[in-house]
Every structure is written in structure tokens, then in C-alpha cells.
Amino acid sequence: KRLDEYFAKVVLENCFHDRFDVLEVSDKPDLRHKTSSTGIEVTYATPSQVTEAMIRWFQISQANVSQKQDNIDWLRKRGYDYQDNAPFPFKTPVCGDTLKDTMIGELCDIVKAKIKKLNSPTANYAPLDHYELFVRSNIIIPVFQEFKVVNELAEYNIGEKKFERIYLLPYEEKLYVFDMLSGTVNIKYLYNRSEKMLEKAKELC
DSSP states (O other), rough: OOHHHHHHHHHHHHHHTTOSSEEEEESSSSEEEETTTTEEEEEESSSSHHHHHHHHHHHHGOOHHHHHHHHHHHHHHTTTOOTTTTOOSSSOSSOOGGGGGGGHHHHHHHHHHHHHHHHHHHTOOOOOOEEEEEEEEOOOGGGGHHHHHHHHHHHHHOOOOOOEEEEEEEEEEEEEEEETTTTTEEEOOTTTTHHHHHHHHHHOO
């Protein structure tokens, strides 16, 4: 988990250097910006085997013949039937009748759990002026649903303490910023910088 916190620190400092000059890795919440009295809770919401399966799936197209077959064999042993040019077979659908039936429902569950913890009298979170949430996950949000997600998250972002911003970093080169105060969403494109940011985070750990 410590790597996730340092990774979130590097991503946020790079994407929002005007807001976060220095984020300190702490506890309850995981990151703190002293000047603005802002705390950021960090969570990684993808099981490690799913993460490795995704990496292997997307690497196959660039692998040599031997590596390609090794990855295909690894995937098939774990129930992933690889097909050329097919999308990764997520267990939860990307689209559905309602947002709660899709991967967005998983994001809502994360927010609900984190808000409950943030407001728990026994959690002992530091008293700060602002709280935010950073989620790293394999969740995919279709373009036509991006602006609906804020309203969906608002249903769960309730309590004396609320997350003013919710960041979502999926396995695409972009960072979603759900502004819960204004009800808007912005996207920061990373332009293939995430690997370098991850390396920087590993150096800091």
C-alpha cells in the first residue's frame, strides 16, 4: 500500500503542481498538504492477479513469439481466454442498464466505504479543512457516461466530512477528476508518463 501512496503523491504533484507543491505521506489520511490543510485518502481497488492479467493481455501484441505464448498460457490457466484483438474480459460489464450495474458501481462502493470510514468516530482521522480521495483501479468509464458519474458518486458522498474531489486513475493514460463541489468532471491526460511516475514512486519508497 505504501507504493500506492507514493504513486498518488507523484501523480498529483505532477498534474496539480499549482495546488500541491509538496504532499507528505502520512496516515489517516494517507497524504497531506499542510499549506491548504488538505488530506487525501488513497486506495488501490484492483486485485493483484487481475492487474497482472491485464498487463500480460496488453503486452501480448508487443511480445515476441515465445513471450506471447507464455503470456497466453498464463492467462488461459487462470480462466482468461485470450483472442487476438479482443478487449480484456472484465468480470464486471463496462455498460449496463444502470450505472450501478457496471464498473462504476464498483467505484460507488469504494466511495461509500471510504466515506463511512472517514466519518467513523473510531477511525481517528486528522481534523483537516479539506478531504479528497484518490482511487487507482481497472474501472473503465465510457465517454458517454463520464458526466453522469459525479451525480452517482454524490449519492454516497454524504456525512459531516465529505470528499471534495475524487480522483480516478484507471489503466489508461488519463486521470479523472470528479469535483464534488461543482458537480463537474475534468480529465488530465498523462501522455505515457505513468510508467515514469511509477518508477519515481518506487525510488521514494
